Amino acid sequence: xxxxxxxxxxxxxxxxxxxxxxxxxxxxxxxxxxxxxxxxxxxxxxxxxxxxxxxxxxxxxxxxxxxxxxxxxxxxxxxxxxxxxxxxxxxxxxxxxxxxxxxxxxxxxxxxxxxxxxxxxxxxxxxxxxxxxxxxxxxxxxxxxxxxxxxxxxxxxxxxxxxxxxxxxxxxxxxxxxxxxxxxxxxxxxxxxxxxxxxxxxxxxxxxxxxxxxxxxxxxxxxxxxxxxxxxxxxxxxxxxxxxxxxxxxxxxxxxxxxxxxxxxxxxxxxxxxxxxxxxxxxxxxxxxxxxxxxxxxxxxxxxxxxxxxxxxxxxxxxxxxxxxxxxxxx
Ligand code: A2P
Numbered sequence: 001x002x003x004x005x006x007x008x009x010x011x012x013x014x015x016x017x018x019x020x021x022x023x024x025x026x027x028x029x030x031x032x033x034x035x036x037x038x039x040x041x042x043x044x045x046x047x048x049x050x051x052x053x054x055x056x057x058x059x060x061x062x063x064x065x066x067x068x069x070x071x072x073x074x075x076x077x078x079x080x081x082x083x084x085x086x087x088x089x090x091x092x093x094x095x096x097x098x099x100x101x102x103x104x105x106x107x108x109x110x111x112x113x114x115x116x117x118x119x120x121x122x123x124x125x126x127x128x129x130x131x132x133x134x135x136x137x138x139x140x141x142x143x144x145x146x147x148x149x150x151x152x153x154x155x156x157x158x159x160x161x162x163x164x165x166x167x168x169x170x171x172x173x174x175x176x177x178x179x180x181x182x183x184x185x186x187x188x189x190x191x192x193x194x195x196x197x198x199x200x201x202x203x204x205x206x207x208x209x210x211x212x213x214x215x216x217x218x219x220x221x222x223x224x225x226x227x228x229x230x231x232x233x234x235x236x237x238x239x240x241x242x243x244x245x246x247x248x249x250x251x252x253x254x255x256x257x258x259x260x261x262x263x264x265x266x267x268x269x270x271x272x273x274x275x276x277x278x279x280x281x282x283x284x285x286x287x288x289x290x291x292x293x294x295x296x297x298x299x300x301x302x303x304x305x306x307x308x309x310x311x312x313x314x315x316x317x318x319x320x321x322x323x324x325x326x327x328x329x330x331x
Pocket of ligand 1: 008009010011012013014015035036037038039040041057072073074077161162163164
């Protein structure tokens with residue numbers, strides 16, 4: 001018997017990716033239903049050569065029986081509808097930030113902490129895109145050397161802000177006068193150190209997501225994280241410059257071996273041949289790429305690395321679909 005799956009926010013940048021990846025990874029689906037707002041209800045989407053009609057999201061439809069509902073329609077929609085779905089006995093995998101820090105709600109990167117899904121039903125949170133790729137790369141190093149402190153700067157693609165942001169960057173690349181509606185400033189030929197809203201401590205909400213989600217996923221509230229998140233004029237793929245301080249002194253050769261053997265990680269690190277990951281070259285794949293691995297010049301317990309992944313895939317849709325795969329394998 002195949003699965004009954006619902007995609008909420010199916011017409012958006014992540015929702016479309018979810019549908020593509022369900023097909024690509026051959027998730028055994030018996031029934032696929034897709035939901036969006038009144039703006040696009042009635043539109044047809046393609047799934048495996050079959051037309052699926054976009055249904056209007058309502059409280060009633062969330063009470064129908066689904067094996068999994070995947071939410072990518074923003075925090076407000078998840079806040080209202082995911083509990084209704086969960087209350088009705090459905091598993092709701094939520095891509096928004098709405099439920100991530102709620103106690104008792106699993107926050108899952110399947111390569112890192114699948115154990116929290118055992119025997120669980122209800123709302124499951126997909127972490128922030130920047131946190132996911134950082135966790136895939138760092139969790140195996142944390143296990144071996146213990147991470148004390150992370151200083152990370154991100155270089156994030158516009159697709160993370162949804163479909164309208166892709167249109168905005170395209171528009172401004174063609175015409176510098178194209179107005180900015182999604183971002184507070186022009187994004188073409190620019191970079192904007194401002195993702196999500198500012199908190200009174202000076203960090204943005206996106207930066208604080210990286211702090212608290214990291215601690216929750218690695219189950220260690222003593223890890224110190226200092227993040228600066230930056231939007232850059234790239235369509236797909238987030239990059240991260242990461243400085244790591246460990247409790248134990250890492251061996252660089254062993255670090256490479258650990259990363260080469262880590263699930264979901266590809267090491268691309270041969271600077272002499274210009275080999276290091278870039279978002280353009282790694283987009284449209286599901287792996288997390290690590291390069292520029294080097295020891296700090298002053299602190300023998302610290303190193304730097306560069307981590308790149310496709311934010312719509314591993315940073316969102318693929319991670320959510322992998323949660324389904326892990327839960328099915330645990331049955
Ligand atoms: P719609 O096409 O009807 O606007 P993106 O992140 O690319 O902007 O996409 C957001 C997704 O969330 C779209 O599929 C959008 O549907 C959906 N969405 C936004 N608001 C609602 C809502 N109130 N109810 C249902 N779906 C919504």
